[in-house]
Amino acid sequence: MVDFKGVQLKIGPFYVYSLTMMLGMLTAILTIYYFWRREKYSFEKLAILIFIALPTALIGARIYFIIQQAIEGNWSTVKRFWAIWEGGLSIQGGVITATICCVMYIIFSKSKEKIDLKKAFTIILPAVLIGQAIGRWGNFANHEVYGQVMSESSLAFKILPPIIRQHMYIDKAYRLPLFLYESIANLIAYILIVWVLNFFNWLRPGTTAGIYLIYYGILRSGMEPLRDGSYGIYKVISAFYIIVGLIFVVMCEFVIKLNYNVYKIPLYKNEKTHKYFYFLVYEPKQKHSYVVKSNDKKILNKQAQEIQVVNNSSNIDAK
Known part of the structure; x- marks a missing residue:
């Protein structure tokens, strides 16, 4: 039996981890573009936001991961802070950093075309779910984000496709494929929030951004204790997501006057x-x-x- 601990899958010279990250970003951008165009906003504005969001998301995601590794005392990883292809991107850190940078641009931009900040939140944040759903398969390629030992007699072991079951043999034991569970959960949320709530615009601008934050905060709060090697910083960030999401929903849907x-x-x-x-x-x-x-x-x-x-x-x- 092959032990896949530390193995990073590649296609030719390319790491699958990097390819899934790029595919996830591209799919999220295409989703955003559909709704951006429906709001009659210019492609130029979107292009600027993408130019801001992509590098800041990667930088923020890596910084948060390195901070987490430093807290845990994994100095060998901290010293190789640039080796993104080896894995180690905090989704929450990327979303927070890119959101702050894009909000600053929208607020302080002197362009004649004004972007409604609540609409921008509604269009952009929930679309991140599809990027997360695809990106989790990068964790599969790098054999990370897995759970505790999975019994060979368990239902989970029996229903898993052989290729996933095989690659979940890590550190001399079969592991729960948490990456798969989160990927499926993100895909379901993406369909419901983006292609139902956002498509029909049943809720006021900004509300579905809050729903995304609440949903992902709850999801990560539930998944983190199941990980093999749970990290406290992500529990704190998940709680932060839930609190900010609740504020978003209450303010956008019930408090702020519908202008x-x-x-x-x-x-x-x-x-x-x-x-x-x-x-x-x-x-x-x-x-x-x-x-x-x-x-x-x-x-x-x-x-x-x-x-x-x-x-x-x-x-x-x-x-």
């Missing part, structure tokens, strides 16, 4: 479906109308249609 006009935009051309199939658009009240171009075939017919205003009784024409 938007809210419109229903039908998903399909057939008028019979408009009552049931639509998404909501939140437009700042200082803008007096929401203009939908008639050549946008994915949203409306070429002919002008009536768009219902949700937060007041007035109607506007879509042109």
Whole structure:
């Protein structure tokens, strides 16, 4: 039986860990781009945010990991702080660092195009889930983020695909594939938060960002004690996620005054479906109308249609 402790899988000269990180980032960016475009924000602004977020996320993720290793006294890892391909990126650290940097840019940017900060949170933060779901397979490639010993008679051992079961033989014992559990949990949350709540905009801007923080904080709080070698710093960060997420949800959904006009935009051309199939658009009240171009075939017919205003009784024409 091959013991995969410390083994790092490669495809040719490339580490699988690095490839999964890049694929996860790319998928998250494509998700963000879809909703960014739906909000009619410019690609230039998004490109700047990506240019800020990617390097700061990697730097922040590595710094948090190195801090955790220093706390644990693993000085051999600390001395090789640059060896990212060997594993060792704190997802929470990357998200926190990149978020702070992007928020500073949005707040202090002197560009004429203003980005709604709550909408930016809603679009960007939950999309990180798909990057995390894919990125966890990098932990599989590096044979890390695994749990306690798994009995060969257990249900988990029996239902695991042979390739995963084989690679979970680490340090002379089969281990629980925590990376797999978290990957699946993140994928489910990504579908529900991004492609249900965000797609239909059922909640106010900023709320789903808080839901993401609460969800991932709870997930990591539950997973961390199961890890082989649990780290206290991640428990603290998870608690921080939950607290900040709760503040986000309460403030965005219940406390902050709704300073938007809210419109229903039908998903399909057939008028019979408009009552049931639509998404909501939140437009700042200082803008007096929401203009939908008639050549946008994915949203409306070429002919002008009536768009219902949700937060007041007035109607506007879509042109």
